[in-house]
Amino acid sequence: MSAAPDDSLIVRYLDHVRVEKRLSARTQALYARHLQxxxxxxxxxxLAWDQVREAHVRRWAAELRARGLHPRSVALALSCWRGFYTWQGRxxxxxxxxxxxxxxxxxxxPLPKALAVEEALRLAGHAPDAAASDWQAVQDRCMVELLYGSGLRIAELLGLDRRYHPQARGWIDRAAAEVHVCGKGGKWRAVPLGSAAAQALDEWLTARAQMGLPVDGEALFLGARGQRLTPQVARRRLQTWALAAGLPNRVHPHMLRHSFATHILQSSADLRAVQELLGHAHIGTTQVYTRLDFQHLSRVYEAAHPRARRTAK
Structure with missing residues (x-):
């Protein structure tokens, strides 16, 4: 009789990554899929779990690649399997x-995709038509300002509450002009709330109080029925906002985080400060933005330096 893998180990491991490693819900879902x-x-x-050998794993990884899975997706699957077996070893x-x-x-x-400064300012400064100036438009502006002005991840943004309370996973300290968020790995950080974002926040809180919908407790950003806004809806509304602002390319929330980091680095050249603002555990993660900054400097050089310009024959 052939051996069979024990399903209960997957359940226990997923509990481990949820409770102890505190991985995001999206990462937990990816782990569950790869473990399946x-x-x-x-x-x-x-084969039972303890009968798997390195040759089996190599063959299975090669099969994933042969099916057309991107190398990064294969790497994620292997990372998940590796963590699962490391846990089993412990x-x-x-x-x-x-x-x-x-x-x-x-x-x-690939380099992270960031907006040009002019594009980011056009996105943040977009004023919707009078007919579209409802509470959702006011909320959309506030989300854009916080994503670009504070460099938040979409999960951090949508996890924000209006104020601090013991169960909060993020909140706005309006008096101190700070945004407190719980990022990856349960790491807390405080980032500045810029003046433009503060103004957009005040306008949204006023509109939120007047929207006439039952609301989900302290959640800062709300869906059409008053519940906490979901990432899917937030991404869709950001794309609609970007198209209305005249940006031709697809704009997603993480692009505004990339833009935040790139534009600060271009102005300050302070990599450590950008690392702290983004909440990166390792400076190497932040260093990718130096490559974007060098691309920007290269374009400036090619446009401005006499020896970089091609002469007409």
């Missing part, structure tokens, strides 16, 4: 780690 793929591979091969459930020596396929790291 691993379970299916084990089941097809008639529980004393395996004698050898079958994923430890398996390396992910190399993939070129």
């Amino acid at each position: 793929v691993l379970r299916e591979q084990c089941q097809q091969a008639g 529980q004393g459930l395996i004698r050898q780690h079958p994923v430890q020596g398996v390396r992910a396929p190399k993939a070129a790291k």
